[in-house]
Amino acid sequence: MSLRLEWLARHMHHSDTYAEWIHRQFAYEYADQPLAEWQRQFAEGQTNGDWPCLIALDGERLLGGAALARADLDRRPDLGPWLACVFVSPEARGQGLAERLIEGISQEAKRRGWPRFYLHTQNKQDYYAKRGWTVMERFHAWEKEQWLMVRDL
Incomplete structure (x- = not known):
């Protein structure tokens, strides 16, 4: 495996695929946003500063990514930037790739x-807590308990 991390802005042919992975993985957040609209917004976000995404590539095969989002939680427009859109394809999991992307x-x-920067999660709070994130608050959204976390840089 010749794994490397690159900015998605330099590999825009992967943008729609990655946006689709995120749309599917976090479907509860995108319930009101059609896939094509999110793909357009995410692609624009690679150059306008809204969603710059670091991706993991093996050759030209997309394995995962993570974004540094300007805003990622409507209820907290006062906070930012955000770690967002963290996803590793199932076949590439268990190798520390998410950790490399987050770093x-x-x-x-x-x-x-x-x-500092922020994230919200509904089930990975323990994973992030082990990596230096602390819980700011818990809140209810998308019909589930959520965790708002912060990490000092």
Whole structure:
């Protein structure tokens, strides 16, 4: 495996596929947004600063990614930036890839001068807590309990 991390903006032919993976994985968040509309918004977000995404590639095969989102939770427009859209394809899991992607996004946020960043999750709070994230609050959305977490950079 010749794994490398690259910015999606340099590999836009993968944008629609990755957006579809996210739309499917987090379907509860996109229930009111058609796939094609999200794909367009996500693709635009690679250049307008809304969703810059770091992807993992094996050769030209897309394995996963993570984004540094400007905004990712409507109820908290006061917070940002966000770690968002974290996903690793099933065949590439269990190899520490998500951690590498998250660390890449952390480094980019730090490089941009942000003191901290945020995420929300409905079932991975323990995973993130082990990696330096702390719970800010719990809230109810999409018919489930959610966790809002923060990590200092």
